[in-house]
Amino acid sequence: MKIVKENKNAVDIVVDFLSNGKLVFMATETVYIAAVDATNPRAVLKLISFKNRPFGKPFSIGVTHINMAEKYVVLNKTAKDLYKRFLPGPVTVVSTGKHTVASGVEAENGTLGIRIPDYQFCLEVIKKFGKPITTTSANASYQRRPYKLTDILDNISEKQKRLIDLMIDAGELAHNEPSTVIDTTLDDELVILRQGDIKLKDKNEVLSRSEENTQNIAKELWQKYEEYSGKRAIVFCLEGEMGVGKTIFVKGLARAMGIKEQITSPSYDLLLHYSLLTNHQSLVHIDTWRMIEPNSEFKQLVNDNLINQKSVIAIEWANRIRSEIRKRADDAIIVWVKIKYAKNLTDRLISWGNL
Amino acid sequence: MKILAIDTSCDETAAAITFDTKIVSNKIWSQAVLHASFGGVMPNLAQRQHQARIDWVIDCAIKNSELKIKNLDAIAVTVGPGLGIALGVGINKAKELAIKYNLPLIPINHVEGHLLSPFANAKELNAKFPMLGLVLSGGTTMLCLVKNIGDYEILAETSDDALGEALDKGARLLGLGYPGGAILEKIARLGNPNKYKLPIPLINDVVKNRFSYSGLKTAFVRLFSTIKDPNKQDVADLAASFQNVAFEHVLRVLEFQSKNQKFEIKNLLAGGGVINNIELRKRLRLLAKKHDMRVSFPYTKKLNGDNAGMIGVTAFLKIKNEKLKMKNFYDYDSVDRNPRLKL
Numbered sequence: 001m002k003i004v005k006e007n008k009n010a011v012d013i014v015v016d017f018l019s020n021g022k023l024v025f026m027a028t029e030t031v032y033i034a035a036v037d038a039t040n041p042r043a044v045l046k047l048i049s050f051k052n053r054p055f056g057k058p059f060s061i062g063v064t065h066i067n068m069a070e071k072y073v074v075l076n077k078t079a080k081d082l083y084k085r086f087l088p089g090p091v092t093v094v095s096t097g098k099h100t101v102a103s104g105v106e107a108e109n110g111t112l113g114i115r116i117p118d119y120q121f122c123l124e125v126i127k128k129f130g131k132p133i134t135t136t137s138a139n140a141s142y143q144r145r146p147y148k149l150t151d152i153l154d155n156i157s158e159k160q161k162r163l164i165d166l167m168i169d170a171g172e173l174a175h176n177e178p179s180t181v182i183d184t185t186l187d188d189e190l191v192i193l194r195q196g197d198i199k200l201k202d203k204n205e206v207l208s209r210s211e212e213n214t215q216n217i218a219k220e221l222w223q224k225y226e227e228y229s230g231k232r233a234i235v236f237c238l239e240g241e242m243g244v245g246k247t248i249f250v251k252g253l254a255r256a257m258g259i260k261e262q263i264t265s266p267s268y269d270l271l272l273h274y275s276l277l278t279n280h281q282s283l284v285h286i287d288t289w290r291m292i293e294p295n296s297e298f299k300q301l302v303n304d305n306l307i308n309q310k311s312v313i314a315i316e317w318a319n320r321i322r323s324e325i326r327k328r329a330d331d332a333i334i335v336w337v338k339i340k341y342a343k344n345l346t347d348r349l350i351s352w353g354n355l
Numbered sequence: 356m357k358i359l360a361i362d363t364s365c366d367e368t369a370a371a372i373t374f375d376t377k378i379v380s381n382k383i384w385s386q387a388v389l390h391a392s393f394g395g396v397m398p399n400l401a402q403r404q405h406q407a408r409i410d411w412v413i414d415c416a417i418k419n420s421e422l423k424i425k426n427l428d429a430i431a432v433t434v435g436p437g438l439g440i441a442l443g444v445g446i447n448k449a450k451e452l453a454i455k456y457n458l459p460l461i462p463i464n465h466v467e468g469h470l471l472s473p474f475a476n477a478k479e480l481n482a483k484f485p486m487l488g489l490v491l492s493g494g495t496t497m498l499c500l501v502k503n504i505g506d507y508e509i510l511a512e513t514s515d516d517a518l519g520e521a522l523d524k525g526a527r528l529l530g531l532g533y534p535g536g537a538i539l540e541k542i543a544r545l546g547n548p549n550k551y552k553l554p555i556p557l558i559n560d561v562v563k564n565r566f567s568y569s570g571l572k573t574a575f576v577r578l579f580s581t582i583k584d585p586n587k588q589d590v591a592d593l594a595a596s597f598q599n600v601a602f603e604h605v606l607r608v609l610e611f612q613s614k615n616q617k618f619e620i621k622n623l624l625a626g627g628g629v630i631n632n633i634e635l636r637k638r639l640r641l642l643a644k645k646h647d648m649r650v651s652f653p654y655t656k657k658l659n660g661d662n663a664g665m666i667g668v669t670a671f672l673k674i675k676n677e678k679l680k681m682k683n684f685y686d687y688d689s690v691d692r693n694p695r696l697k698l
Contacts, residue, residue: 242524243573247515265516265569267524268494269365269438273694290523290533301440345577 215252237318364437373667435696546595
């Protein structure tokens, strides 16, 4: 692995590496990305094995201009409007793909996410390279967001390290959110798949299309609040009908926290405690579903110790103990998450806000 | 061996006196009992306040046994899995009594208690290991290989909801109250189990080494929402269809695993609250018969739900089988709650 400081001369080095199917890490206005030639199947396979995720999960790509984007996707009016309004910038626009990128880049349903990074170095690389590059974040699945190279290197295996060919060091980036991901392939409405700094609606609301997706959204939400971990208690309050996927959400949260154990429903036990040996953190998973007097029972169960111990707490059916939670709003970070059934069988609308 | 056993792993406050595998007395606190003895309704909160009722339950168990506590050989107590604050009450009380009467204190796993509950009242242990062991309750859904008493290999566990929990949730959805598993069973008898199509969980899973009920639960919520103003027969059909598929999943995993063992399995142990379900017992018996196995349930319904009798029996079996010395059970400080204790 080669590490080079980000400067004008580095552009040619990156282009050379990309042309040879290599895996290159570099900065954008959001996070460090893992870039490969998006049209080179072997390079994409290399990226998949670095990210440690199953084949079939799509990667977004970076281009320099809307005209370049049109070589790879069909842009409808909605998409064109978004390009005009937001790009370059931290927005990824999902459109119907033209199947001109390597297999494994487009989603299984043939859609493809494109962004134009608002970052000079990255734009110059793509321009000179003349082909799109992958712009997926440079961390392995469920690892912390990469704002500096050590965020990546400290959290991956030796095997993963060996897959990285070149790193362009731009120092520590401003801690911006990853891009907002917007699906434009449905005619009737825009669908937000990931909520970054740019908001299109007056609330934080994203669409999950699968259980894996819901877990991933939980991970992203965790990463928004991770900085408070150990300093304040963080309470994820889950509200949503039976069977909507509250426990699934907690599975994703636990995975993002680094908990390896199987998360099961705490409905019967009321409270399940998972400890992380590495950093003395713990996840407390509570369910009020079968409590008869939930407010007083919750009070007895948590005894405020959990808040004082700055634990991460996930509460299913939190709406049943709203008043007890509200009382702790001064001492803890409270994230209220609503999960709702949506149009398609596996679709869920997930919204959140602070209490 | 005469044992006082205590279990406060979750909702129930339970104490029992056992003599080897025999249950001499088996007291379980329930709201009904409390109403009768205190003449009033306790606040619901007290359901989890084992503290208030543990002495009374232990006294009853001892009184019913017609034994004296000083004549006992040991105390056994559930240390997990369960709710930490609830487990703590039973453990503290057990320690207090162990110190006071200078008795050995034996820590027991609640799930192992359910697993070995079919051995209650067994005259002699001429059981042929290995066996299969199935525990189905509100908090546990687990199939294991019982190589011997104390030597288990988990073959399948739930990756989300427990079976008993899923049945309770299905019942609540149908407006049958909580805990509704037992009512669901009654109503299901009046329904057509094939009326509605629900997905059998993990039907295409080739290894069948886990259970899952969250997908079925979601499908049931979806199905229910499509039925406008369900009448009594609709509810019965829904209950029957849901229960049918929930059981079918258990049976498929069980059948797959029973055929998939290195050794021929002749015996199946089955315990836990859901084992009270008659339809499930029937289907377990049929499956066992098909594979030339014998299935053993606890001899009385009371031993299926949470109780301390099974804890006393388990303590005896472990001591006897593992040839443990009583003198090793005087280190009271080492006995502590373990809310997520594994088998």
